[in-house]
Amino acid sequence: MYEKKIPELLDCGLIVTLKVIGGKWKAWIINCIMDGIRRPSAIHRVMHAVSPRIINLHLRELEEYGIIYKKVFAETPARVEYWFTETGESVLPVIKTLEDWGNQHKAYIHRNQAAYKEGSCVFLSEQ
Incomplete structure (x- = not known):
């Protein structure tokens, strides 16, 4: 490894915060679980x-960071859901x-991104 x-x-x-929630997809995954989408297959669909x-x-x-935990249900077929730990709730x-x-x-x-790509490196107003 x-x-x-x-x-x-x-x-x-x-x-530490950026290590835990940073990256391209972690915040979206956390948001999915926050919205009640707990099963991996449902997260994949979203x-x-x-x-x-x-x-x-x-x-x-x-x-691994202790933000979520996996709950495995003793069913056939197996069912897995992700839930927040107490620390996960705090994020x-x-x-x-x-x-x-x-x-x-x-x-x-x-x-601004469009203007930059067009070659006009000026900051546009907020409005």
Whole structure:
């Protein structure tokens, strides 16, 4: 297995937060579970643009960090659901704040991104 040569600096709270919820898909996975989508197959359906392997990798990482836990039901066929730990519950306001910020500023970001791609490197107004 690959082992990083440079040790992680986990003394900074921001670095720890970004390690746990950062990345391309973790916040969306957390949001799905927050919305009551708990089964891996249901998460895969909602996040259809993301490969199931990547979703499962992030679910395992969130479980490793103690943000979620896997509840396995003794049924045939087996049923698995993901739930938040107490620490996981404490990250939900952070995710909600990030979502609110994105919703508030997405039009501005899109306009500036388009302007930048067109070669006009000016910051457009918020309106």
